[in-house]
Amino acid sequence: MMNIFLYLFSIIPFIFFFWFALLSIFEKEIQASIRSFALAIIVPVILQAFAYIDIPLVNYIMVCLIFLVILVLGLSFIPIQKHDRQTENSDFRIDERDTMFSRKEITQSPEKSATYYKANPHNLRLDKVWQQKPGLMNPASSMYHPLAFAAADASFFVIEELKQSVQPEPAKTQIQKSNQEFTSFIKTWSKKLGAVDVGICKLKPQHLYSYRGRGKVYGELVQNNHKYAIALTVEMDKDYLATGPSAPTLMESAQQYLNSGSIALQLTKFIANLGYNARAHIDGNYEVVCPLVARDAGLGEIGRMGLLMTPNLGPRVRIAVVTTDIPLLVDERSYDHSVHDFCQICKKCADVCPGKAIPFEPKKEIHGIKRWQINQERCFTYWCTSGTDCGRCMSVCPYSHPDNLLHNMVRWGIKHSWLFRYFALWMDDFFYGRKPKPKNQSPVNS
Numbered sequence: 488m489m490n491i492f493l494y495l496f497s498i499i500p501f502i503f504f505f506w507f508a509l510l511s512i513f514e515k516e517i518q519a520s521i522r523s524f525a526l527a528i529i530v531p532v533i534l535q536a537f538a539y540i541d542i543p544l545v546n547y548i549m550v551c552l553i554f555l556v557i558l559v560l561g562l563s564f565i566p567i568q569k570h571d572r573q574t575e576n577s578d579f580r581i582d583e584r585d586t587m588f589s590r591k592e593i594t595q596s597p598e599k600s601a602t603y604y605k606a607n608p609h610n611l612r613l614d615k616v617w618q619q620k621p622g623l624m625n626p627a628s629s630m631y632h633p634l635a636f637a638a639a640d641a642s643f644f645v646i647e648e649l650k651q652s653v654q655p656e657p658a659k660t661q662i663q664k665s666n667q668e669f670t671s672f673i674k675t676w677s678k679k680l681g682a683v684d685v686g687i688c689k690l691k692p693q694h695l696y697s698y699r700g701r702g703k704v705y706g707e708l709v710q711n712n713h714k715y716a717i718a719l720t721v722e723m724d725k726d727y728l729a730t731g732p733s734a735p736t737l738m739e740s741a742q743q744y745l746n747s748g749s750i751a752l753q754l755t756k757f758i759a760n761l762g763y764n765a766r767a768h769i770d771g772n773y774e775v776v777c778p779l780v781a782r783d784a785g786l787g788e789i790g791r792m793g794l795l796m797t798p799n800l801g802p803r804v805r806i807a808v809v810t811t812d813i814p815l816l817v818d819e820r821s822y823d824h825s826v827h828d829f830c831q832i833c834k835k836c837a838d839v840c841p842g843k844a845i846p847f848e849p850k851k852e853i854h855g856i857k858r859w860q861i862n863q864e865r866c867f868t869y870w871c872t873s874g875t876d877c878g879r880c881m882s883v884c885p886y887s888h889p890d891n892l893l894h895n896m897v898r899w900g901i902k903h904s905w906l907f908r909y910f911a912l913w914m915d916d917f918f919y920g921r922k923p924k925p926k927n928q929s930p931v932n933s
């Protein structure tokens with residue numbers, strides 16, 4: 488009886504770990520595949536060895552241990568929740584002039600620099616640090632790769648061209664359809680164009696920057712009276728991102744800014760063709776703070792690294808937004824507190840961040856909102872050193888694993904069970920490493 492029990496109990500870990508090992512090979516996760524192959528052999532062998540030991544006390548201890556494992560695993564999957572609730576009621580609007588790209592742009596204008604640093608003297612010392620570094624996409628930067636940098640520059644060049652067309656003139660005649668028909672068409676077509684997810688919310692004042700910080704409109708008050716905001720996400724390639732902070736991550740970043748921007752632009756023109764106002768918010772030409780819009784449109788939550796954490800790809804996405812007055816149906820915000828709870832214990836992004844820009848501490852109240860805030864100056868200083876936009880934090884995040892059955896089962900457990908979050912984190916560290924090294928697996932690195 489005992490032998491049959493042990494035999495059956497050996498099959499389950501063998502199948503699970505063998506499956507995991509094969510999947511890890513496919514995902515190019517060498518450490519995870521070696522460890523899961525080893526477990527696929529070791530666990531059944533140990534269990535079978537006990538079948539040949541005929542000492543009642545040993546058998547008794549073995550049965551107790553097996554039941555303990557089943558009990559812990561079972562408890563992990565029972566939906567026990569523990570929420571770190573947030574305060575999010577704030578009318579605060581971010582001034583785009585305080586963002587790093589704006590502060591980089593004004594280095595070309597002594598007048599703007601003088602005005603900005605007069606109003607923000609505390610940023611002058613901080614900005615002198617990254618201004619000493621080679622800079623983004625600079626040949627003197629530490630991750631310089633002539634082909635990858637040229638490729639990224641080509642993507643940014645096309646984005647630059649697109650920026651001129653973010654707000655097409657609406658047609659004179661309006662097409663009348665129901666909110667349902669417009670919404671359904673926009674969502675279906677966006678996904679056909681390459682978006683992984685699309686959500687809609689009402690545009691709120693706090694989604695908008697207070698003042699523009701880039702280009703010819705620098706210093707202008709942001710005024711956008713559109714009623715709705717459509718947020719869409721596109722996936723960033725895991726292999727390219729895994730090389731971060733090396734050059735392929737910059738290529739992928741630029742490519743997905745372009746892809747998301749191009750979808751947003753097509754949607755904008757489509758809406759204008761129907762006779763309604765619309766504006767695309769794409770890389771370098773935003774009136775809105777994209778992660779805030781995407782969160783309120785039900786696409787995810789904002790985690791420790793300050794990025795949108797989506798349910799199936801984590802932070803491994805780029806976002807674009809379209810604001811419009813075409814009649815639409817809005818989505819419910821998801822309020823997934825499990826993301827905040829998991830970020831509370833995980834801290835993997837903070838551990839690997841080469842710029843030491845991600846906080847280890849609990850959330851703090853900033854402008855009326857309890858949240859984590861990265862140190863943007865430190866992050867940007869690292870970018871100006873490496874020449875790339877790094878992405879190390881995104882790459883190692885346990886939510887960033889591919890969208891497949893195994894990883895979705897883990898995400899399901901994280902979402903539904905407080906206890907499972909600890910188990911999932913332990914597993915992630917064991918199989919992938921607490922501080923995984925950047926990988927060298929994209930075509931441009933080979």
Ligand code: SF4
Binds near residue numbers: 790791829831836886
């Ligand atoms: S790495 Fe961990 S702490 Fe950082 S965002 Fe991802 S889940 Fe949160």
Ligand code: SF4
Binds near residue numbers: 845876
């Ligand atoms: S992009 Fe790099 S430097 Fe910036 S926060 Fe993420 S890991 Fe740190």
